[in-house]
Amino acid sequence: xxxxxxxxxxxxxLMLMGIGITFKLLIVSGFLGLILAICLLLMRIxxxxxxxxxxxxxxxxxxxxxxxxxxxxxxxxxxxxxxxRDSIFWPILREPTGCAILALTLNTGAYVSEIxxxxxxxxxxGVLEAGSALGMSARQNFIYLTAPIATRLALxxxxxxxxxxLKSTALASTITIADMTGIARTIVADTYAPYEIFISLAIVxxxxxxxxQKLFGVIERYLGRYMEREG
Amino acid sequence: xxxxxxxxxDYFWGAIVVGxxxxxxxxxxxxxxxxxAMAKLSNSRVAQKIAGxxxxxxxxxxxxxxxxxxxxxxxxxxTAIAQIFxxxxxxxxxxxxxxxxxxxxxxxxxxATETFRGAFLGVNPGSIEAARALGMSNLQTFIYVRIPxxxxxxxxxxxxxxxxxxxxxxxxxxxxxxxTMFVAKQAITVTGKPxxxxxxxxxxxxxxxxxxxxxxxxxxxxxxxxxxxAK
Amino acid sequence: MSTADAQPLIQMQGVxxxxxxxxxxxxxxxxxxxxERIVVCGPSGSGKSTMIRCINRLEEHNDGHIVIGGKELxxxxxxxxxxxxxxGMVFQSFNLFPHMTIVKNLMLAQQLVRKISxxxxxxxxxxxxxxxxxxxxxNKYPIALSGGQQxxxxxxxxxxxxxxxxxxxxxxxxxxxxxINEVLEVMVDLAKEGMTMICVTHEMGFxxxxxxxxxxxxxxxxxxxxxxxxxxxxxxxxxxxxxxSQILSH
Numbered sequence: 001x002x003x004x005x006x007x008x009x010x011x012x013x014l015m016l017m018g019i020g021i022t023f024k025l026l027i028v029s030g031f032l033g034l035i036l037a038i039c040l041l042l043m044r045i046x047x048x049x050x051x052x053x054x055x056x057x058x059x060x061x062x063x064x065x066x067x068x069x070x071x072x073x074x075x076x077x078x079x080x081x082x083x084x085r086d087s088i089f090w091p092i093l094r095e096p097t098g099c100a101i102l103a104l105t106l107n108t109g110a111y112v113s114e115i116x117x118x119x120x121x122x123x124x125x126g127v128l129e130a131g132s133a134l135g136m137s138a139r140q141n142f143i144y145l146t147a148p149i150a151t152r153l154a155l156x157x158x159x160x161x162x163x164x165x166l167k168s169t170a171l172a173s174t175i176t177i178a179d180m181t182g183i184a185r186t187i188v189a190d191t192y193a194p195y196e197i198f199i200s201l202a203i204v205x206x207x208x209x210x211x212x213q214k215l216f217g218v219i220e221r222y223l224g225r226y227m228e229r230e231g
Numbered sequence: 232x233x234x235x236x237x238x239x240x241d242y243f244w245g246a247i248v249v250g251x252x253x254x255x256x257x258x259x260x261x262x263x264x265x266x267x268a269m270a271k272l273s274n275s276r277v278a279q280k281i282a283g284x285x286x287x288x289x290x291x292x293x294x295x296x297x298x299x300x301x302x303x304x305x306x307x308x309x310t311a312i313a314q315i316f317x318x319x320x321x322x323x324x325x326x327x328x329x330x331x332x333x334x335x336x337x338x339x340x341x342x343a344t345e346t347f348r349g350a351f352l353g354v355n356p357g358s359i360e361a362a363r364a365l366g367m368s369n370l371q372t373f374i375y376v377r378i379p380x381x382x383x384x385x386x387x388x389x390x391x392x393x394x395x396x397x398x399x400x401x402x403x404x405x406x407x408x409x410x411t412m413f414v415a416k417q418a419i420t421v422t423g424k425p426x427x428x429x430x431x432x433x434x435x436x437x438x439x440x441x442x443x444x445x446x447x448x449x450x451x452x453x454x455x456x457x458x459x460x461a462k
Numbered sequence: 463m464s465t466a467d468a469q470p471l472i473q474m475q476g477v478x479x480x481x482x483x484x485x486x487x488x489x490x491x492x493x494x495x496x497x498e499r500i501v502v503c504g505p506s507g508s509g510k511s512t513m514i515r516c517i518n519r520l521e522e523h524n525d526g527h528i529v530i531g532g533k534e535l536x537x538x539x540x541x542x543x544x545x546x547x548x549x550g551m552v553f554q555s556f557n558l559f560p561h562m563t564i565v566k567n568l569m570l571a572q573q574l575v576r577k578i579s580x581x582x583x584x585x586x587x588x589x590x591x592x593x594x595x596x597x598x599x600x601n602k603y604p605i606a607l608s609g610g611q612q613x614x615x616x617x618x619x620x621x622x623x624x625x626x627x628x629x630x631x632x633x634x635x636x637x638x639x640x641x642i643n644e645v646l647e648v649m650v651d652l653a654k655e656g657m658t659m660i661c662v663t664h665e666m667g668f669x670x671x672x673x674x675x676x677x678x679x680x681x682x683x684x685x686x687x688x689x690x691x692x693x694x695x696x697x698x699x700x701x702x703x704x705x706x707s708q709i710l711s712h
Contacts, residue, residue: 064394064440065433066401069412073433076419077426130557130616133518134571134623135547144570148561163291170293174405181293194303202292202300209291226561226603 004193008200011187015201018180021097025169025179029104030162036109041116055113062110067168070107075099075175100172108165115161119154120146152223159216163209170205180204234422235431241418245411246435252328252400252410253393253439256336260396263340268347282344289341294402297338302330302406331403339395346392350385383454390447397439401432411435469532470495471627471658472517477526479512479682486512487523488682496626499653500660501669501690504679505705510662513679514629517660518549531626547575550620554632556612558604558619564591565600568619576623583622590618594648610641617648628652630661664709670694678702 043055062070078084078093092098123146131141173182184201188194270282289297302325309323354377362372404412415428422428472494479487486509494500502510515521516528519535519542528535530545559567568587572578578586591597594614596607604612613633620628630649634642646668653659653672663669669676669690676693678686678701686693686702697703 061433061437064437064444066398066436068401068404069429069433069436072412072415073426073429077429080424080426124557126553126555126557127559129520130551130553130559130619131571132520132543133546133549133551133553134619135543135575136571137543140574144574145559152561167293170295171402173295181296184296185299188299188303192303192307194300194307198296198300198304202288202296205293205296206288206291226605229606 004196007191007193007196011184011191011197012200012204014187015180015183015197015204018178018183021172021177021179022166022169022181024097025100025104025172025177026162026166029101029108029169030165032101032105033108033112033165036105037112037116040109040113041120044113044117045120059110059113062107063114067103067107068171068174071100071103071171071175074103096172096175096177100169100175100177104165104168107168108161111161111164112158115154115157116150118157119150119152122153123149152220152227155216155220155223159212159220162212162216166205166208166212234424234427238414238418238422238428238431241414242411242431242435245409245414246439248328248408248410249397249400249435249439252332252335252403252408253397256332256339256396256400257393259333259336260340260343260392263337264343264347264392267340267344268351271344271348272351286341286344289338294335294338294399295405298331298334298402298406301334301337302327305330327403327406327408331400331406331408335396335399335403338399339392342395343389343392346385346388349388350381353384354380379454386447386451386454390443393443393447394440397443398436401436471531472660473527473529474513474516475527477513477516477523477528479509479516479521479523486682487516490526490684492677492684494627494658494660496658497656498658498674499672500675500677501673502660502662502677502679503664503666503669503705503709504685508679509682510679511631512682514551514631514660514662517627517629518546518551520551543575547571547623548626550623550625550628552613552616552620552628552630552633554636556604556609556616556636558612558615560604563601563603564596564607564615567604567615568622571619572622586622587618590621591615593621593651594618608641609637610644613637613641613645614648617645617652621652627658627660630659630663632662632664634663634665666694666710678705680705 040055040059043051044059046052074093075096078099084090084093092102127145127149128141131145136144169179170181172179173185176182178186180201184197188197191197267282267285270278270285273279306323306325309325310320313320313323358376358380359372362376367375400410401412404410404416407413411432415425415432418428419425470493472492474490474492477487477490478485488509490513492513502513504510512521516523516535517530522537523535531548533545535542535545558564559570562570565584565587568590569580569583572583572586573580588597588600591600594617596611596614599607599611599615604615607615617633633649634645637645642665646665649659649661649668650672661668661673673690675687676690677684678693678697678699680701686697686699688697693702694706697706
């Protein structure tokens with residue numbers, strides 16, 4: 001047993017061909033998931049039970065079940081119904097990529113909405129009272145005070161969730177998608193060299209994780225200027 | 232629901248396997264987490280570096296890669312070792328149960344490392360000083376002041392780690408563990424009802440998540456009662 | 463709101479307020495005329511903050527009537543914000559908007575509520591920052607200012623809305639002793655200009671020098687109400703005497 005560097009040199013370019021798909025999954029479901037999360041958040045804080053309750057059930061179900069099960073229900077499960085196969089969504093749901101994006105979106109939306117809610121709850125009550133006392137409406141309070149302050153408070157947790165999402169994209173390989181992990185698994189099946197392939201791929205993922213952390217660090221510092229005493 | 236007839240006992244045994252993986256990985260996760268935290272808090276720079284690498288690696292690598300690496304990697308490593316003693320041996324089979332259990336406990340342990348470290352550092356130094364000033368011994372301070380306060384800080388994130396563990400058990404089906412996902416796959420080949428079969432899996436996991444959440448809530452309540460005024 | 467002087471600016475009649483079973487205000491009757499300066503004092507939990515918070519409806523009273531500048535505060539009131547912009551409020555903990563610079567703090571409500579243009583709002587903001595003597599801090603964030611400076615900004619922010627009435631909810635209690643005076647000076651100036659003010663405060667020197675009337679509250683009730691000389695020299699109620707002896711002894 002030896003660590004075959006030539007094999008890595010040969011396989012790495014192959015695996016990196018999956019980078020496009022990994023990023024597509026990350027960015028598209030990250031973006032759609034954020035929109036979903038904002039909708040869920042607004043339902044949660046609407047103060048109306050018929051909006052709040054369904055949102056709470058949704059979040060509970062999607063946070064309480066494994067993402068792999070969610071992917072399988074959507075990819076393998078939904079075609080069980082003729083109505084799904086006849087619907088206008090079939091072109092998306094027929095494709096594994098469409099299913100993976102849908103599953104990742106639904107999953108991350110549930111987590112992110114809770115992160116955003118944490119930010120909203122972190123906004124000091126006094127600041128909002130000051131807004132009201134100046135005659136600002138509830139809507140103005142939300143747009144000009146709650147939203148910007150909560151965004152800054154939620155950012156660190158949000159960046160962790162983006163990293164989780166990146167890691168979850170690797171599960172797309174379980175439904176035949178040739179993302180980086182999917183390609184790596186094919187190579188391992190051929191060469192039977194798990195150490196070389198999986199470790200080098202893990203390093204690639206770690207580099208991306210590092211990049212995401214740095215990116216959010218910059219955003220946090222930019223949006224958090226007001227938290228530093230000098231400047 | 233007729234299609235499920237005859238499969239309930241398989242799901243039941245699958246759920247038992249999920250429970251077993253969870254219990255074993257919970258114990259290991261706590262050990263990894265405590266070792267990591269101790270290393271990070273120790274005076275040894277080497278230990279700090281190793282623990283730092285541990286958390287960076289396993290928080291930045293997709294779970295599925297870790298599981299695949301540990302499973303296939305340990306198989307070829309053990310085969311190579313076995314062949315030294317007995318060249319007749321062609322292949323050593325690694326039980327997916329243990330490969331998967333160890334993999335997910337290493338992963339979640341890397342998150343627990345930060346939780347335990349944070350809890351240890353989060354103890355109000357004033358309480359420790361006060362205990363000293365009252366003439367309590369080191370041991371008494373540790374038992375009556377430090378542990379209860381640490382426990383209170385660590386419990387909420389620790390509950391999340393337990394939820395991660397239970398959900399990560401689903402990933403072990405990828406390397407062939409006979410748990411509920413695996414049962415569903417078999418049931419689908421016979422009945423052709425993938426949606427129904429995977430929904431059952433989802434429901435089982437939701438049940439496990441609910442139990443864990445309720446237990447954590449119960450412990451939190453209990454903790455609040457026994458450490459009145461600790462807030 | 464320039465009604466005849468005969469009509470009080472603030473009228474509270476038989477106001478009761480409950481938090482669950484706890485009665486925070488008991489049968490409050492109070493009238494404040496234009497230009498009057500009222501100081502409210504009393505032990506903590508006596509309902510003094512709750513009373514002034516009812517005046518701009520940060521708390522809703524349970525029964526009785528509150529009329530501000532001729533408008534009664536009820537559940538049906540269609541635009542509470544129209545009342546609130548005539549009533550300025552200064553909080554104990556300043557409550558500046560942390561994510562905005564000082565000048566933006568002063569401009570925001572002018573633009574949103576008074577619909578004043580950005581340039582005009584900035585002018586007004588700078589005018590009031592100069593009045594509270596910190597125009598040089600305009601482009602800093604609140605965290606960079608001392609407590610006393612933050613509270614002066616909070617006063618300027620309320621003044622930018624050109625309110626008829628100013629409410630002060632223990633404006634100096636969260637301040638270090640050396641910063642109390644800079645805030646009180648601004649309040650004294652305001653009083654001299656004839657602003658209608660209700661101040662919840664324990665600064666008895668301030669009460670003596672500017673108040674027209676001092677109100678003592680205890681357990682949700684107005685126990686005593688008198689001009690400052692009478693209030694301090696000759697308090698009628700036993701509870702007031704007790705309170706004064708505690709607060710003046712140090």
